[in-house]
Amino acid sequence: MRKCTVRAGSNIAFIKYWGVADPALNLPLSNSISMTLADAYTVTTVAWEERPAQARGEAPDEIVLDGVRLEGEAAQRIVAHLDRLRALAQVDWRARVVSQNNFPAAAGIASSASGFAALTVAGCRALGLELSPTRLSALARRGSGSACRSIFGGFVEWEQGHDDTTSVARPLFPAEHWDLHDVVAVVSRAAKAVSSAGGHQVAATSPFNAARIASLPPLLATVRDAIAARDISRLGPAIEQDALAMHGVMMTSHPSLLYWQPGTVEVLHAVRRWRQEEGLAVYFTIDAGPNVHLICEQDQVGPVVQRLQQLASVQQILVSGPGPGPVELDEH
Ligand code: ADP
Ligand code: DP6
Numbered sequence: 001m002r003k004c005t006v007r008a009g010s011n012i013a014f015i016k017y018w019g020v021a022d023p024a025l026n027l028p029l030s031n032s033i034s035m036t037l038a039d040a041y042t043v044t045t046v047a048w049e050e051r052p053a054q055a056r057g058e059a060p061d062e063i064v065l066d067g068v069r070l071e072g073e074a075a076q077r078i079v080a081h082l083d084r085l086r087a088l089a090q091v092d093w094r095a096r097v098v099s100q101n102n103f104p105a106a107a108g109i110a111s112s113a114s115g116f117a118a119l120t121v122a123g124c125r126a127l128g129l130e131l132s133p134t135r136l137s138a139l140a141r142r143g144s145g146s147a148c149r150s151i152f153g154g155f156v157e158w159e160q161g162h163d164d165t166t167s168v169a170r171p172l173f174p175a176e177h178w179d180l181h182d183v184v185a186v187v188s189r190a191a192k193a194v195s196s197a198g199g200h201q202v203a204a205t206s207p208f209n210a211a212r213i214a215s216l217p218p219l220l221a222t223v224r225d226a227i228a229a230r231d232i233s234r235l236g237p238a239i240e241q242d243a244l245a246m247h248g249v250m251m252t253s254h255p256s257l258l259y260w261q262p263g264t265v266e267v268l269h270a271v272r273r274w275r276q277e278e279g280l281a282v283y284f285t286i287d288a289g290p291n292v293h294l295i296c297e298q299d300q301v302g303p304v305v306q307r308l309q310q311l312a313s314v315q316q317i318l319v320s321g322p323g324p325g326p327v328e329l330d331e332h
Helices: 053-058 072-089 111-127 133-143 145-151 196-205 209-228 232-251 262-278 298-308
Strands: 002-015 020-022 032-049 062-065 068-070 094-101 155-158 169-173 180-186 282-286 292-297 316-320 327-329
Touching (some): 002 209, 002 232, 002 282, 002 292, 032 145, 032 209, 062 072, 072 094, 072 133, 111 133, 111 145, 111 327, 133 145, 145 155, 145 169, 155 209, 169 209, 196 209, 196 232, 209 232, 232 292, 262 282, 262 298, 292 298, 298 316
Parallel strands (some): 062 094
Antiparallel strands (some): 002 032, 032 155, 155 169, 180 292, 180 316, 282 292
């Protein structure tokens, strides 16, 4: 048996990936920029059993996610990714996968990003495939678009590209560059009704989608420059603008996707109040889910957490700074 365990951080997008040009390859409609998180992560072990194809057919891959054995349809997305790895290594071995997220899955905290980054790196290493980070990024993207960014630590840009080899992430700055924090206000732990994958496919039905995509080049430049200069007062308004634009696209697509809950709106109003009335340098972004990511520098984390604790709809608070790319863990 060949086995490898990898921990990969989730990432929070400052400029979002929303909508696909090619759903089979997960080619996006624009570049996106994110920060890989240190303390919201997935640990995945992939063990390959060197069995002949016929035996594998009788005993399909075994997948345990967050302590639950996945069967049939639920396992299919991970099995499809294992098939990509088997094809690369030209083997037909059975896999046993055990994966654990340290945060709620499918609730807008990018479990698919850390999950598919960890699966890709652990699966390839266990097969003895020595792929460059760029090739790992392309491969992770096939499993989940945002996973291509979690192959790198720190501040990362996913280049839209035009095919399977050019649509890859690249590091902008390492984690040590800026001690920026993501304080996640969890207002619901429920899995969302429409997955990101389903949402990407309907983005183009919104009349605002094309306008959002056209508006991104200057916004991407602002975010790149603000990160380079460690300037939260430039970064903040840009990330809020794109989060609101993306949710505008979601709400006006067919079907209409409304990921927000009442608690989402409570947190958004509170952030604006804290900024305007109390001078806190804190800004929000929201992925495809109800939970709000508050972005601030390290010295604002305490005051932000303290205020969030007073809000009725906040059930849990997760805090993370920038983290490394995927790390191989010792076998236990
Ligand atoms: P999220 O907001 O959590 O990223 P998505 O809809 O993008 O939500 O992704 C959720 C899906 O990602 C899950 O339904 C599951 O298929 C997949 N996923 C979650 N955790 C993992 C994991 N650790 N390994 C592999 N896939 C995972
Ligand atoms: C709103 O990467 O989760 O979080 O490729 O279908 O797995 P799939 O989608 P996913 O979409 C992420 C959407 C987002 C924005 C972002 O992370 O860029």
